[in-house]
Amino acid sequence: MKKVYTRPKYLKPVANHYCPGCGHSIVHRLVAEVFEEMDIGERAIGVAPAGCAVLAYNYFDVDFVEGAHGRGCAIATGLKRRIPDAVVFSYQGDGDLAAIGTAETIHAAARGENITIVFVNNGIYGMTGGQMAPTTILGMKATTAPFGRDAKREGYNLDITHLVAEIEGTAYAARGLITSPKEIRKSKKMIADAFQCQLDNRGLSIVELVSPCPTNWGMQPLASVKWIEETFTKHYTPGVLVERRPVSG
Amino acid sequence: MAEKVLMRGNNAMAEAAVRAGCRYYFGYPITPQNDVPEYLSGRMVEVGGTFIQAESEIASIYMVLGASAAGGRVMTSSSSPGISLKQEGMSFLAGHELPAVIANVVRGGPGLGNIAGSQSDYFQMTRGGGHGDYRMIVLAPGNVQEMADLTYLAFDLADKYRTQSIILADGMMGNTMEPVILPEMRALDSLPDKDYVVDGMRGKRKSRARLSLILEPKELEDHNWKLQRKYKQIQENEVRYEEYELDDAEMVIVAFGTAARVAKGAIRRARAEGLKVGMLRPITLWPFPSDVVRQLADRVKEFLVFELNAGQMIEDVKLSLEGSANVNFYGRPGGSIPTPRDLAKVIINRYSQKFRLI
Ligand SMILES: Cc1ncc(C[n+]2csc(CCOP(=O)(O)OP(=O)(O)O)c2C)c(N)n1
Ligand code: SF4
Numbered sequence: 001m002k003k004v005y006t007r008p009k010y011l012k013p014v015a016n017h018y019c020p021g022c023g024h025s026i027v028h029r030l031v032a033e034v035f036e037e038m039d040i041g042e043r044a045i046g047v048a049p050a051g052c053a054v055l056a057y058n059y060f061d062v063d064f065v066e067g068a069h070g071r072g073c074a075i076a077t078g079l080k081r082r083i084p085d086a087v088v089f090s091y092q093g094d095g096d097l098a099a100i101g102t103a104e105t106i107h108a109a110a111r112g113e114n115i116t117i118v119f120v121n122n123g124i125y126g127m128t129g130g131q132m133a134p135t136t137i138l139g140m141k142a143t144t145a146p147f148g149r150d151a152k153r154e155g156y157n158l159d160i161t162h163l164v165a166e167i168e169g170t171a172y173a174a175r176g177l178i179t180s181p182k183e184i185r186k187s188k189k190m191i192a193d194a195f196q197c198q199l200d201n202r203g204l205s206i207v208e209l210v211s212p213c214p215t216n217w218g219m220q221p222l223a224s225v226k227w228i229e230e231t232f233t234k235h236y237t238p239g240v241l242v243e244r245r246p247v248s249g
Numbered sequence: 250m251a252e253k254v255l256m257r258g259n260n261a262m263a264e265a266a267v268r269a270g271c272r273y274y275f276g277y278p279i280t281p282q283n284d285v286p287e288y289l290s291g292r293m294v295e296v297g298g299t300f301i302q303a304e305s306e307i308a309s310i311y312m313v314l315g316a317s318a319a320g321g322r323v324m325t326s327s328s329s330p331g332i333s334l335k336q337e338g339m340s341f342l343a344g345h346e347l348p349a350v351i352a353n354v355v356r357g358g359p360g361l362g363n364i365a366g367s368q369s370d371y372f373q374m375t376r377g378g379g380h381g382d383y384r385m386i387v388l389a390p391g392n393v394q395e396m397a398d399l400t401y402l403a404f405d406l407a408d409k410y411r412t413q414s415i416i417l418a419d420g421m422m423g424n425t426m427e428p429v430i431l432p433e434m435r436a437l438d439s440l441p442d443k444d445y446v447v448d449g450m451r452g453k454r455k456s457r458a459r460l461s462l463i464l465e466p467k468e469l470e471d472h473n474w475k476l477q478r479k480y481k482q483i484q485e486n487e488v489r490y491e492e493y494e495l496d497d498a499e500m501v502i503v504a505f506g507t508a509a510r511v512a513k514g515a516i517r518r519a520r521a522e523g524l525k526v527g528m529l530r531p532i533t534l535w536p537f538p539s540d541v542v543r544q545l546a547d548r549v550k551e552f553l554v555f556e557l558n559a560g561q562m563i564e565d566v567k568l569s570l571e572g573s574a575n576v577n578f579y580g581r582p583g584g585s586i587p588t589p590r591d592l593a594k595v596i597i598n599r600y601s602q603k604f605r606l607i
Binding site for chain 2: 081
């Protein structure tokens with residue numbers, strides 16, 4: 001009998017702590033599959049965030065450094081500069097990447113740091129219990145925006161991947177969805193392209209994965225997916241935002 | 250024997266770092282230590298190392314953490330406000346048990362303060378500074394030669410104990426020019442092996458993580474006790490200090506760094522007047538030479554702590570003495586540095602009151 005579905009080599013055989021319907025576990029799987037398919041897991045080094053994925057090193061079977069909240073790109077920079085042939089990635093949530101870690105993210109891109117950012121955007125602070133994130137869209141409720149985000153009161157949401165894409169040192173920026181199998185397959189291709197970019201020494205690569213957080217959205221998993229497709233994507237359109245070739249010479 | 254070269258303290262420190270095998274430097278400009286990044290930006294290119302002028306002190310300390318986790322000899326430097334920003338990362342380095350060398354060329358505080366030399370970060374450095382129960386080795390150079398020598402040593406100590414070594418200098422020390430004999434260039438293949446680094450499994454071993462998140466209280470307690478045992482070992486093995494004119498002393502000045510330089514001049518003046526004054530100069534501020542201070546109190550009952558701050562090290566002197574001698578303080582916060590003549594007056598005044606000279 002042919003095995004058609006199995007645990008990827010670079011995921012440990014353990015149960016994870018993610019809620020049912022959470023995007024993180026799917027993103028973990030996609031990254032691990034890409035490692036196996038591209039044969040780069042043996043030289044991969046990840047940086048785990050403060051966020052729901054704080055225990056990522058318990059699930060990924062590759063080397064890891066646990067970072068402080070928001071500092072993933074700085075730590076990844078140090079790792080990559082020391083070991084240029086390693087495949088270095090920073091795994092971050094939206095609060096981690098786009099609030100407390102904005103400076104580290106933008107400047108890693110400006111330096112054209114040859115690292116890959118796996119960015120899970122669920123529009124909310126998952127780990128700390130559903131507070132407003134920089135990516136929370138107008139009208140969306142959070143425990144610290146109880147009446148829904150209002151531009152006058154809480155300000156606007158931030159599309160950080162778009163900002164990063166504008167920077168010359170960014171070689172690849174793309175946004176995928178963790179919703180239907182079709183979108184998930186597209187997202188996986190983006191993750192692979194981002195790591196390929198790093199292998200080709202082209203500069204910073206970032207993949208934003210728009211993911212459900214059913215727990216803090218107060219929705220069932222299927223309703224969460226529907227909400228992403230119908231509402232959230234109005235602010236975060238999927239697709240490749242930029243693909244730059246290296247400057248020759 | 251290597252020849253003497255004339256160098257500024259900051260540059261001597263930077264060159265000694267390169268010679269100690271440091272190939273990764275991450276920093277952010279702040280006076281009075283800008284010579285360090287300026288020097289290393291060129292020097293790291295020459296030796297095939299990495300220099301990054303980061304976007305902030307926060308970013309630079311985490312670049313340090315990354316390069317250290319990957320096994321490199323790595324350094325950052327800053328001055329007081331910048332060191333405050335690095336504190337979270339320093340706590341992470343302690344928790345992750347990663348070596349690093351960090352120079353704090355102290356300026357006057359609090360707040361933006363000024364850019365003159367000061368010693369007001371003594372508490373911050375000797376107590377850890379960031380959150381959690383941790384300590385760092387704190388080395389206080391007394392001249393430009395020691396800026397080089399102690400930096401060289403700092404890397405070995407950091408690797409030996411998987412801890413942070415701090416070079417606690419000040420604006421005056423960093424900018425003083427003096428002849429210095431530089432340590433020899435270490436061959437990179439002579440650096441100690443590290444079995445804890447994350448550099449990719451490479452088909453040779455299981456995956457590995459460097460972390461400080463330990464959710465189970467008992468496990469975190471054990472991790473803490475392990476750190477404390479390491480700190481105890483450092484206290485037992487790494488205390489360094491200088492004794493100056495102590496043999497017949499009736500009064501001991503305790504001072505470090507630039508203050509100790511001033512004190513030497515003041516002691517010479519006081520001795521010329523017939524006063525039996527000497528000095529204990531802690532070179533390691535942590536571990537503090539507590540036993541030495543306590544033993545001194547067997548024969549000397551009068552101590553004067555002199556610092557370029559409002560009184561910080563005096564707490565360690567008092568803790569060491571446990572009431573066994575009289576302790577006085579003279580200090581100048583905010584970047585004022587008294588001359589040896591000023592301090593001599595203080596010493597003579599105090600001494601005459603105590604021993605009824607005049
Ligand atoms: C310096 C610091 N500030 C705050 C926190 C608390 N904290 C942990 S995770 C987090 C936000 C997580 O949200 P996000 O990055 O969106 O990731 P998610 O949990 O949604 O995956 C916060 C505020 C922290 N760990 N460190
Ligand atoms: S709180 Fe949200 S982001 Fe965190 S594990 Fe649960 S569903 Fe996922």
